[in-house]
Amino acid sequence: MRNISDVIEQYLKQVLKESQAEAIEIKRQDIAKRFECVPSQINYVINTRFTVEKGYLVESKRGGGGYIRIRRVILHEKQDVLVSLMDILQDHPRLSEQLVENILIRLFEEGMLSEREVRLLYHLLSDEALGLHADDRHLIRRQQLLALMKLLSYH
Amino acid sequence: MRNISDVIEQYLKQVLKESQAEAIEIKRQDIAKRFECVPSQINYVINTRFTVEKGYLVESKRGGGGYIRIRRVILHEKQDVLVSLMDILQDHPRLSEQLVENILIRLFEEGMLSEREVRLLYHLLSDEALGLHADDRHLIRRQQLLALMKLLSYH
DNA sequence: TAGTCAAAAGTCAAAGATGGTCAGAGGGTG
């Protein structure tokens, strides 16, 4: 194996496979020591190899008792819907209430959101909830919708 | 368990659960001794884990016969829960990710949000989703949480 | 009754323990 990143990647996947659990918890420092590299190398491996698109979810906590938790997730089968919706977001610099509603309804029709979830999200993303930030509203909507889709992309 | 604070938190919650009563009384010194830590560690645990928005009420008395009483708040009407959470919003000019998480989890525990809805909302309100608007983040969170509670209040 | 003292608990800031970010250097491959 040519580089240390690949080695660490294999190691982590091995550990993940061997532990029957759906998640493993590591200490960044420990892994770095084991492979004699700087701690931020671990972040590099995680950022490049354990992404959502590849089916992994990573959480972490800093400070005393800190950890990095890597979880295997199953990707949602309707990636294409999400991709097409994200394209739409790209094409519309200004995300009106109307457009948001359309997107949410589409997600409902595809079975990715319940009716209640649509109502809830629509409310949060409405002009009224977001307040006077007339200009920023659109930006925030885009970002929150992107966060939503990222979340919906796995089970 | 990774750090002593988590251990103490679990212990106190266990005691709270086992005693059928709605409140427990502890002696700070005793707990500190049992877990071999400094007494102020107990304050740290209480301040970070037994907060109002998480649904706990803490009273104490100093001096001879001093004690710390931890009470689980029991509200029977959803309306009461919402009002108390809105009070908390009032009291916190800056709505951190942590506080938002606590509030959402509380709403789950009170049966007003599903686990999935909590996850969904948490992602939308996260630092990551809201982006670099460091200052505005807090304002947006407040407004969106208020919108959420308003919606929940007339289910 | 007022003062004193010891026994709690509270506060706060510094130190410790982790993990995160980012920009630039290093290296391999077409």
Add this chain to the structure above:
DNA sequence: CACCCTCTGACCATCTTTGACTTTTGACTA
């Protein structure tokens, strides 16, 4: 040679632990 990964380290953010100092309370005493 150019480009794309990798690797590194300085600096940052967050959470926990510790201890010195403060405040409160009740019992005891003058």
